[in-house]
Amino acid sequence: xxxxxxxxxxxxxxxxxxxxxxxxAALILLAAATIAEVAIPGWTGVxxxxxxxxxxxxxxxxxxxxxHARGYSLAGExxxxxxxxxxRSDTVVPxxxxxxxxxxxxxxxxxxxxxxxxxxxxxxxxxxxxxxxLSHGDAVAMREEIRAAIRRDTR
Amino acid sequence: xxxxxxxxxxxxxxxxxxxxxxxxxxxxxxxxxVGAFAILDKGDLGDxxxxxxxxxxxxxxxxxxxxxxxxxxxxxxxxxxDIRVESGVLSRAARSVPYERxxxxxxxxxxxxxxxxxxxxxxETGAGGGDDLSLAYLRExxxxxxxxxxxxxxxxxxxxxxxxxxxxxxxxxxAHLLYAMSPRRVVTFGLxxxxxxxxxxxxxxxxxxxxxxxxxxxxxxxxxxxSDWRAWGDQLSGxxxxxxGLGIHAQVLGALIAALALLLIGVASGVVRTVLREWGFRxxxxxxxxxxxxxLLTRTDLVMxxxxxxxxxxxxxxxxxxxxxxxxKAVSLASDSGSANHDAVPFGRMNEIARVVSExxxxxxxESSDWHRGAPAHRIDAFLLGLAAMLxxxxxxxxxxxxxxxxxxxILGGGAIAFDQFLTWHWTRHALDRDRLYxxxxxxxxxxxxxxxxxxxxxELVQHPLARLRGYADVRFGLAGGNLRLRGLSVAEAERVxxxxxxxxxxxxxxxxxxxxxxxx
Numbered sequence: 001x002x003x004x005x006x007x008x009x010x011x012x013x014x015x016x017x018x019x020x021x022x023x024x025a026a027l028i029l030l031a032a033a034t035i036a037e038v039a040i041p042g043w044t045g046v047x048x049x050x051x052x053x054x055x056x057x058x059x060x061x062x063x064x065x066x067x068h069a070r071g072y073s074l075a076g077e078x079x080x081x082x083x084x085x086x087x088r089s090d091t092v093v094p095x096x097x098x099x100x101x102x103x104x105x106x107x108x109x110x111x112x113x114x115x116x117x118x119x120x121x122x123x124x125x126x127x128x129x130x131x132x133x134l135s136h137g138d139a140v141a142m143r144e145e146i147r148a149a150i151r152r153d154t155r
Numbered sequence: 156x157x158x159x160x161x162x163x164x165x166x167x168x169x170x171x172x173x174x175x176x177x178x179x180x181x182x183x184x185x186x187x188x189v190g191a192f193a194i195l196d197k198g199d200l201g202d203x204x205x206x207x208x209x210x211x212x213x214x215x216x217x218x219x220x221x222x223x224x225x226x227x228x229x230x231x232x233x234x235x236x237d238i239r240v241e242s243g244v245l246s247r248a249a250r251s252v253p254y255e256r257x258x259x260x261x262x263x264x265x266x267x268x269x270x271x272x273x274x275x276x277x278x279e280t281g282a283g284g285g286d287d288l289s290l291a292y293l294r295e296x297x298x299x300x301x302x303x304x305x306x307x308x309x310x311x312x313x314x315x316x317x318x319x320x321x322x323x324x325x326x327x328x329x330a331h332l333l334y335a336m337s338p339r340r341v342v343t344f345g346l347x348x349x350x351x352x353x354x355x356x357x358x359x360x361x362x363x364x365x366x367x368x369x370x371x372x373x374x375x376x377x378x379x380x381x382s383d384w385r386a387w388g389d390q391l392s393g394x395x396x397x398x399x400g401l402g403i404h405a406q407v408l409g410a411l412i413a414a415l416a417l418l419l420i421g422v423a424s425g426v427v428r429t430v431l432r433e434w435g436f437r438x439x440x441x442x443x444x445x446x447x448x449x450x451l452l453t454r455t456d457l458v459m460x461x462x463x464x465x466x467x468x469x470x471x472x473x474x475x476x477x478x479x480x481x482x483x484k485a486v487s488l489a490s491d492s493g494s495a496n497h498d499a500v501p502f503g504r505m506n507e508i509a510r511v512v513s514e515x516x517x518x519x520x521x522e523s524s525d526w527h528r529g530a531p532a533h534r535i536d537a538f539l540l541g542l543a544a545m546l547x548x549x550x551x552x553x554x555x556x557x558x559x560x561x562x563x564x565x566i567l568g569g570g571a572i573a574f575d576q577f578l579t580w581h582w583t584r585h586a587l588d589r590d591r592l593y594x595x596x597x598x599x600x601x602x603x604x605x606x607x608x609x610x611x612x613x614x615e616l617v618q619h620p621l622a623r624l625r626g627y628a629d630v631r632f633g634l635a636g637g638n639l640r641l642r643g644l645s646v647a648e649a650e651r652v653x654x655x656x657x658x659x660x661x662x663x664x665x666x667x668x669x670x671x672x673x674x675x676x
Contacts, residue, residue, distance in 0.1 A: 077661065088623060091615040092653065094660045097633070122488065123612030123633020125640075 007071030007082055013112045014070075014133030018063035020108060026055035072131055074142065077149055079119060081131050091129050095149040097121050103139045115139035119146065164230040164241070170271045171292045172226040177267060179218045187211055231290055233304060238278065240288060252288050254308040256280050258463055258488055259444070262298045262456035269454060274298040278305070302458065306443050330446065333511050334500050336436035344433060344502035345426030347475045354421040361417075438499060440514050445485075445499060459497060463487045465635045466606035467499075467517050469508060473600045483508045485515070486604075486637040517605050520593045524586040530627040533643025534580040541572035585641050587655055592632075594641060606632070606639055608659040616649055632656070 033051035040047065065085045073080040079098075082090045102118040109115060109132075116132040117139045134142070191207060221244070229242040237253045262274045273292035280287055293301070336344070434451035444460035466486040475481075483500040499515075500508050509519050520526075545564040552561035578598040586593045587608070595603045612633030622628055628649040632639040641652065 078657065086620050088618045089615055090617075091613060092657055093613040093633075094657065097612045097660065121612040121633050122635040124636060125631055125638050126613045126615055126633040129613065 006075070007073050007080070010067060010070055010072070010133035011114060011135040011138065012067075013114055013135070015063045015067045017108060017112050017114055017133070018066055019059055022058045022062060026058055029055060067133075070133065072134075074145065079129070079131075079142075079146065081129055091126060093119055093121055093126070093129055095146050097123075098146055098150060101143050101146055103136075103143050105136065117142055164232045166230055167226065167290060168271075168273055168292055168294050168297070169226070170273060172222050174268050174271060174273065174292060175222040175225070176219050179222060180215060183214055183218065187214070233301070236308075238288065238301075238305070240290065250288055252278055252280060254305055257305055259458050259460055260302040260305050261458070262295075262302070264450075264454040264456075266452040268292045269452075274456075276301055302443075331440040332437065333440050333445070333514055334436075334438040334503060334507055336433060336502065338434075340502065341430055341433050341436065342426060344480075345429035346422060347472060347480070347502070348425035348429045349421050350425055350428075351421065353424040354417050357417055357420045433501060436501070438511065445511075445515070447499070457497075459485055459487065459499070461515050464515055464517075464607075465610045466604055466637060466639065467512060467515065468602060468604050468637075469519075470602040471600055475502070476600060479504055481505055481508055483511055486606075486634065488636045512605070517591060517607070519605070520586055520588075520603075524588065524593065526584045526586045527644075527648060528580060528584045529641070529643035530625075530645040530648075531580060532625040532645075533622070533627045534576045536621055536625060538573050538576045541576075542569045545569050545572070583642065585644075585652070587652065590659070592639075592652075592656065594639065604637075604639060606634060608656050609662070610635070611639075611656055611660060614653045614656055616653060 029051055033047045036047045037044070062085075069085045069088070070081075070083045072082070077095045078092050079095065080090070080092045082088070098119045099122055100120050102116075102120070104116045104118060105114070106116075113136050114132070115134055115136040115138075116130055117134055118128050118130045120128045187210075190210060224244045225242075228244050228247075229240070231241075232239040234251075237251045238257075239249060239251045241247060241249045258279045261277045261279065263277065264274050268274065268291075271292075272295055274295050275289060275291040276293055276298045277287055277289040290301075431451050431453075433449050435454075436449040437447070439446045439448075441458070443458050444463075445458065447455075447457045447459070449455060464485045464487050468484045468486060469481055470484065471481045480502055481500075481504070482498065482502060485497040485499050487497060499511055512519050542565075545568040548564040548568070549561040552558075552564070579596075582598040582601055583596045585595070590608055592606045592608050592611075593603065594606075595601060612635060614633070615631045617629045617631060618627075622643075626646050627643045628646050630641040630644060630649050630652055641649070644652065
């Protein structure tokens with residue numbers, strides 16, 4: 001179960017998107033650290049430095065690792081979605097089992113022209129499988145491909 | 156009312172109104188009694204006539220009026236492709252359910268409607284959240300007619316008969332009894348339905364009646380020095396003194412009798428609940444699928460279309476297993492809503508279950524089944540994690556200076572965990588055959604799931620960090636109406652299972668799946 005094997009990587013802009021999302025979280029963290037720094041008497045930097053290190057790690061390393069952990073494949077009329085740095089999961093949904101398809105765009109995703117493709121199945125577990133970080137054009141193309149496969153199957 | 160021309164908008168049976176009014180009056184009894192107490196408490200007969208009688212009349216009359224309005228404003232239309240129900244007195248609601256989306260039709264008779272010969276018809280769509288369409292109440296014959304109609308419309312023009320459904324079409328119209336519970340079997344079943352919750356509740360209620368005791372049983376000060384018999388005697392002074400005078404044997408006997416009484420309540424409540432629910436249990440093979448009827452006061456009549464069954468579960472309990480009793484349950488989308496209980500054989504011998512299983516197009520595993528177990532590493536890790544927790548406990552005990560106590564968690568706890576993990580490993584297994592996936596788990600009360608491979612919706616491989624390090628993975632399947640997972644398989648085995656299941660999913664014609672799932676495109 002390696003991420004590398006014949007999986008299509010996500011759109012590179014997804015790294016930037018993750019970075020922006022994490023930067024917002026990092027800003028909140030740093031703000032909290034600043035308050036703590038002011039409130040706690042003692043050496044300067046006792047809270048600041050660890051917080052800064054965490055923020056730097058989150059901004060530099062985490063987006064890359066996440067990006068590389070994720071991937072998808074449409075081979076053999078199946079949608080395969082791999083994700084997770086620490087907890088890995090690898091989901092396969094045959095096109096024939098897709099009940100309906102969503103292509104969603106959040107405000108940040110719109111800025112980077114990205115989209116999230118979500119397929120819904122009838123299963124209780126994995127009732128919906130989301131694939132974020134696709135370029136909007138790709139997501140729409142994938143939706144059409146899956147939809148065409150369903151229509152052909154249904155006759 | 157805005158029903159379309161052509162199809163008649165029908166009303167429920169007029170007696171519905173009577174049943175509803177009686178039921179509503181039943182609910183009103185308590186408020187009326189409370190009201191009566193409030194008014195009569197300090198009033199006289201004049202107040203009674205002035206306030207109470209009009210109150211009852213207004214409340215009762217209002218109820219009757221409302222029940223009548225509701226009855227006149229609820230209509231249903233049996234269309235060509237769907238059933239439409241329009242309802243509501245002030246705010247109107249119209250709901251339409253296409254025939255193809257109806258999972259099964261169940262008829263339910265609560266005691267009161269049963270007296271009038273009425274049924275509640277429920278159309279289960281698997282929508283979940285109790286949002287199923289139901290019609291209360293119709294004449295029994297009308298309920299039967301609707302059920303037949305839904306069935307024939309579903310298989311009418313456009314809806315080609317499902318390939319898995321062909322055997323049921325081949326079967327004649329005759330109902331073929333698959334399984335029935337004799338009164339004796341029902342009572343036996345009830346004995347196993349012993350509920351600790353009921354016992355706890357009964358004990359709690361008994362506690363509420365301690366004021367009947369002639370002494371303060373919960374006054375701990377009086378009991379402080381148990382060894383001091385005189386103090387005990389003081390506590391039980393007066394009417395309770397004879398209790399102290401009975402001697403230790405009689406007291407132990409008394410405690411035993413109390414425990415037995417609670418136990419008896421637990422058993423009796425289990426029997427009563429089971430008899431009410433399962434009385435006259437009959438499972439039949441009809442051309443529509445499996446038909447189940449049961450209930451003493453509330454009769455239910457449910458048809459589970461065979462081709463809608465996604466998986467079967469065979470379960471048992473710790474104790475009933477020793478007597479050779481198991482239960483069989485069907486997993487279908489309708490079981491998502493939780494309202495429907497799809498027990499096919501709630502309490503039966505394995506050969507009885509095997510007969511029902513074979514009728515549903517599934518099969519029990521046999522000797523030729525190729526069973527596989529999970530990766531030992533998974534269970535070893537679980538054991539080591541448990542042992543680590545026990546060691547922490549021992550460490551705490553040691554730090555507090557109780558070295559004898561420190562032995563207990565590590566030796567006993569560790570031993571128990573090792574025992575449990577080994578047996579769990581041994582009994583958690585899975586097998587694949589051409590059409591089905593078998594999974595078994597549990598050693599105290601083993602359960603087994605038989606899933607149709609081609610009816611699974613998705614496959615997911617999950618690994619946590621430890622699993623990645625040690626090379627095992629969980630496989631989770633998307634099953635319509637239930638959960639299905641294999642824990643701690645070696646990565647190679649997990650991938651083999653996934654590939655095999657995905658192949659049989661892909662090989663299957665979609666129309667059949669569309670038939671098997673309610674929302675198939």
